Amino acid sequence: MTTKIFKSSQEALRDVISDSTIMSGGFGLCGIPENSINTLSEMPIRNLTLISNNIGNSGRGLVKLLVKDMITKAYCSYVGGNPDLEKRIFAKEIDVELVPQGTFSERIRAAGLGIRAFYTPTGHGTLVAEGKEVKEFDRPCILETALHADFAIIKAQKADPYGNLWFKETARNFSPLMAMAAKVTIVEVEELVELGDIAPEDVHLPGIFVQRIYKGSNYENAIEFKKVKE
Amino acid sequence: MTWTKHEMAQEVLNLIPENSSINLGIGQPTIVSEVLPENHTYMIHSENGVLGVGQRPCESEVSPTLINAGKETISTIKGASFFDSSLSFGMIRGGHIDFCILGGMQVDTDGSLANWMIPGKKVTGMGGAMDLVNGAKEVIIMMGHESKDGVSKLVKTCDLPLTGHSVVNKVVTNKGVFKIDNGKFEIIKLAPGIKKEELKLFELYK
Incomplete structure (x- = not known):
């Protein structure tokens, strides 16, 4: 088996160039690929298209790329909690396509699974439907197309050398979908385990969708809003 | 007397x-x-x-990978499950979620909802709201009856960009509980001391 394991984030990301389209997993800051984001922010690349639910949050995550003006186009569903992004939208410094979150995840899943487009009721009668084909089923639906990327950067809790992945709690979110939708999927993990250590029935994403794996380090695993029982 | 947020939450639950x-x-x-x-x-x-979201976690249960859509720490109940975003929205879009409770900026007498942007002023994005209003079996909006400037958020026709057209079933505000019915807000219940005639745009109510 050709190894998919890379020694460092720098090595795993070395062929990411300007003008690339990159998907980045995570919901808010939960499950974001911290090491890959940090490494990309240090690379001399620009004019990136980012596909990510929040494009960072609370000044962290992909905001590191945003504040260096490395991102010119973005697809996301939610801007709340990301003042750096909102500011750039109003200043027209970035071209943002806001996509309803269910449509966002399904467009990514569709790309990975060979579906070219699908009809959905979500967004009908709103700005989201502008310029899109409408077809009447049980009710009016709009045509949405698959969303592809050159690279996906995601984080999993565990990977084996084949790239079988296991995610922790709600850190899974968009990551397995993005892994399927990109030409090259780069996974950073907290734990690299042996083949067989993740039981077949516990594999959340089969390794066929993963091209590169490395062990990350120094995770912040930031909590945005800590709420505890009073 | 208007209801507190916790009293409103209780009205939603009712x-x-x-x-x-x-x-x-x-x-x-x-x-x-x-x-x-x-x-x-x-x-x-x-x-x-x-x-299967549970109560707020104890200090020892707090996990950075266990959050709700508001990015707040949560716990889970027995019988809970985790899944990816596509399956999560499949549950919503596929009609498997009985109720969704959303905040709002405006709701109109057709049951249309606006809650994701104010042109030129504010963009929060729709997040999952557009999927939820089209997928959940029943949509309840929980919001203040009036904006900070005292303007009614229950209106004849939304003038902010819509989240969904004709999707809302009920509205719970700090002033009452309302049902969308034939182009009017039917009053189910008013908070103590609130009178229909004192509601702004009272002609929209029945």
Whole structure:
């Protein structure tokens, strides 16, 4: 088996160039690929298209790329909690396509699974439907197309050398979908385990969708809003 | 007297039968999770990928990878499950979620909702709201009756960009509980001391 394991984030990301389209997993800051984001922010690349639910949050995550003006186009569903992004939208410094979150995840899943487009009721009668084909089923639906990327950067809790992945709690979110939708999927993990250590029935994403794996380090695993029982 | 947010949350809960699956939106609707009785039979869904959200965690249970859609730490109940975003929204779009509770900026007498942007002023994005209003079996909006400037958020026709057209079933505000019915807000209940005639745009109510 050709190894998919890379020694460092720098090595795993070395062929990411300007003008690339990159998907980045995570919901808010939960499950974001911290090491890959940090490494990309240090690379001399620009004019990136980012596909990510929040494009960072609370000044962290992909905001590191945003504040260096490395991102010119973005697809996301939610801007709340990301003042750096909102500011750039109003200043027209970035071209943002806001996509309803269910449509966002399904467009990514569709790309990975060979579906070219699908009809959905979500967004009908709103700005989201502008310029899109409408077809009447049980009710009016709009045509949405698959969303592809050159690279996906995601984080999993565990990977084996084949790239079988296991995610922790709600850190899974968009990551397995993005892994399927990109030409090259780069996974950073907290734990690299042996083949067989993740039981077949516990594999959340089969390794066929993963091209590169490395062990990350120094995770912040930031909590945005800590709420505890009073 | 207007209701407090916790009283509003209780009014929302009064509209929901036992054993229902409920999605709680970001902001005020998360307060509903704080008024759930012990041993309740609801299944709380959060669109970031969890069914079976429990109470706030104890300090020792806090996990950075266990959050709700508002990015707040949560716990899970026995019988909970985790899944990816596509399956999560499949549950919503596929009609498997009984109720969704969302915040709002405007609701109109057709049941249209606006809650994701104010042109030129504010963009929060729709997040999962457009999927929720089209997918959940029943849509309840929980919001202040008036904006900070005293303008009614229950209107004849929304003038902000819509989240969904003709999708809302009920509205719970700090002044009352209302049902959308034939182009009017039918009053189900008013907070103590609130009179219909004192509601702004009172001609929209019945």
